[in-house]
Amino acid sequence: MDLGKRIASQLEAATFERIAGVGLENAAVNRPKIERSILELGDVALGDGDSAVVVGAGPSLHRRDSLARLRKSGYTGTVVAVDGALGSCLRAGVVPHLVVSVDPHRERIVRWFGDPAMTAAPADDYFRRQEMDPAQAQDEVAANRALIGLVNAHGPQMRAAVATSAAPAVVARCEAAGIAMYWWNPMYDDYDKPDSVSRRLHRTNGLPCLNGGGNVGTAAWVITHAVLGKRRIGLVGIDFGYPPGTPYERTQYYPELREMFGDRYAEAFIPVDSPFVGERWFTDPAYYWFRTVFLDMAREADAETVNCTEGGVLHGDSVPLLPLEDFLAKADRRE
Amino acid sequence: MKEFLKGNYKLKTVIKEPVVSDTSSTDEFEKQALSRLGGSICFVSKKGFLWKGEDGKTDGPRETDR
Numbered sequence: 001m002d003l004g005k006r007i008a009s010q011l012e013a014a015t016f017e018r019i020a021g022v023g024l025e026n027a028a029v030n031r032p033k034i035e036r037s038i039l040e041l042g043d044v045a046l047g048d049g050d051s052a053v054v055v056g057a058g059p060s061l062h063r064r065d066s067l068a069r070l071r072k073s074g075y076t077g078t079v080v081a082v083d084g085a086l087g088s089c090l091r092a093g094v095v096p097h098l099v100v101s102v103d104p105h106r107e108r109i110v111r112w113f114g115d116p117a118m119t120a121a122p123a124d125d126y127f128r129r130q131e132m133d134p135a136q137a138q139d140e141v142a143a144n145r146a147l148i149g150l151v152n153a154h155g156p157q158m159r160a161a162v163a164t165s166a167a168p169a170v171v172a173r174c175e176a177a178g179i180a181m182y183w184w185n186p187m188y189d190d191y192d193k194p195d196s197v198s199r200r201l202h203r204t205n206g207l208p209c210l211n212g213g214g215n216v217g218t219a220a221w222v223i224t225h226a227v228l229g230k231r232r233i234g235l236v237g238i239d240f241g242y243p244p245g246t247p248y249e250r251t252q253y254y255p256e257l258r259e260m261f262g263d264r265y266a267e268a269f270i271p272v273d274s275p276f277v278g279e280r281w282f283t284d285p286a287y288y289w290f291r292t293v294f295l296d297m298a299r300e301a302d303a304e305t306v307n308c309t310e311g312g313v314l315h316g317d318s319v320p321l322l323p324l325e326d327f328l329a330k331a332d333r334r335e
Numbered sequence: 336m337k338e339f340l341k342g343n344y345k346l347k348t349v350i351k352e353p354v355v356s357d358t359s360s361t362d363e364f365e366k367q368a369l370s371r372l373g374g375s376i377c378f379v380s381k382k383g384f385l386w387k388g389e390d391g392k393t394d395g396p397r398e399t400d401r
Contacts, residue, residue: 007372012380015373039387103375163376186376191386202364202388209386210378219376226384256371286372293378301384 003261004270005083007285008292015214020188020197022104023165027185027201030164033171037207040182045162046097046159051331052230053308055096056217057084058239059246060311062134066236066324067092073328080224082216083112083170087133087143088092092152095157098228099179100220101170102163102186102212111136113177114148117169155179156171161223164207169174185209186219211294213297214290222292225303233305234327235319239312240291241283253284271312276321283313295319 053070059068071093081089081096083103085193089096103109108126111118112133121128128137135143155177162171162181174181187209188197198209203291210226212219217238224230248254248266257265270288274281283291291314298305298318307314308324315321 007369010369011373012378014369015377017370018373019375019377105375116338165376187379187386188377190379190382192382202386206388210383210386211379211384211386212374214374214376216375216376218378222384244372253372256368260368260372284372286374290374296382 002267002270003264003295004268004283004285004288007268008270008289009283011289012288016188017103019165019186022106023163023186023188024197024201026106026161026167027105027205029168030166030171030183031205033175033181033185033209034164034205036180036182038182038210039208041098041159041161041223041227042229046161046228048076050230050233051232052080052224052228053234053236053327054217054221054224054234054236054238055079055081055089055094056220056309057082057088057133058217058237058309058312059077059243060309061085061088061237062238063243064236064310066309066323067094069324070094070236073325075328075331077331078224078228078230080220080228082220083109084216086112086145086151087114087135088237090147090154091124091135093132098159098161098223098296100161100216100223101166101174102216102219104167104171106167109167110173111144111296113170113173114146114151115169116148116173116176118144120149130193133140140145144238151177152177161220161227163210163212163219164201164205183207184223185269187211201230212272213293214286218290218294221305222297225301225305226273231303232327232331233303233323234308234324234331235305235314235315236308236324238294238307239309240287240294241274241313243281243311244279246282251284253286257284258281273312274313275315276310279311281311281313289312 080098083101160179160181185207191198249325257268269282271282295316308321308327
């Protein structure tokens with residue numbers, strides 16, 4: 001088996017090692033803030049009809065101008081965005097009904113909401129290197145300041161589906177911006193096992209546990225059909241990969257792969273053809289795992305999911321490709 | 336340790352080196368390294384999308400002791 005795929009096959013257990021500790025610590029800190037369960041969103045009217053668009057923060061979002069096209073279409077269904085796509089959405093004039101946040105990282109994630117504590121570009125090059133929000137990679141301080149204003153202006157119009165693992169700084173930011181929070185637990189492990197972390201966490205706060213599929217994009221999609229009850233879902237910006245020509249050093253896990261494999265790091269990347277655009281994209285072990293898991297989960301979902309990203313590596317029997325306008329027109333006719 | 340003890344003498348004491356399992360140290364390294372490549376939320380195979388608790392009727396946060 002290729003190096004990248006071999007690593008990908010081990011990431012289910014590795015993710016637990018990576019995030020369980022800090023996720024549970026954050027859950028304890030966040031506990032006094034918990035007022036509403038995510039299940040209450042099932043009774044809230046978020047957009048018309050039974051369709052939804054889930055917005056991820058992959059590079060196709062900008063390459064294909066998906067958000068401007070979504071706005072232009074006048075789509076009235078539900079829009080669910082991952083935290084990393086919030087800035088792009090608001091700058092494009094798309095105010096998501098729901099924004100999803102799960103990553104427990106204590107310093108980074110609040111930047112997706114605008115970090116009021118940031119006064120200078122940080123030493124951490126994450127936002128300069130990432131492919132998710134190009135605006136944040138330029139003048140970090142100015143982009144952050146502008147995002148604070150946008151999130152403050154639109155906060156009361158939005159709701160947030162916040163995992164108990166989320167960073168306390170994100171929770172404080174949502175509170176300050178007037179974003180109503182609806183809570184859930186990440187499913188950490190098999191809740192049927194006697195020593196299950198998921199079961200223990202559920203007992204402490206009573207919240208449902210959601211199977212997140214490894215990343216916030218998949219978690220947003222799970223919330224959209226399993227909680228909001230949407231039956232037709234179009235994905236934009238959920239690429240799980242990088243367009244041809246992307247320098248390896250501008251990929252999510254480059255520092256880690258470089259450290260693990262030295263000069264052989266490039267062997268960990270996996271090429272995947274993207275038939276919609278006729279391009280050969282590439283992906284890393286983590287994104288390849290996300291892709292595999294998503295395709296498997298989509299087979300089990302009680303919803304039709306189509307990929308309108310027009311790029312990326314997420315496609316298969318359970319997630320067919322469709323141009324965004326085709327999905328929106330179909331949704332319009334049924335609304 | 337033995338490689339540092341070279342000379343024109345012989346030790347009466349037998350130096351016992353701690354047993355280090357190459358397999359376990361390699362496993363630990365791999366585990367550590369892999370954990371840095373993981374996702375931001377777990378995936379649990381074959382457990383559905385949403386677990387609402389033992390009775391399956393949980394529809395809101397349990398009363399907390401805050």
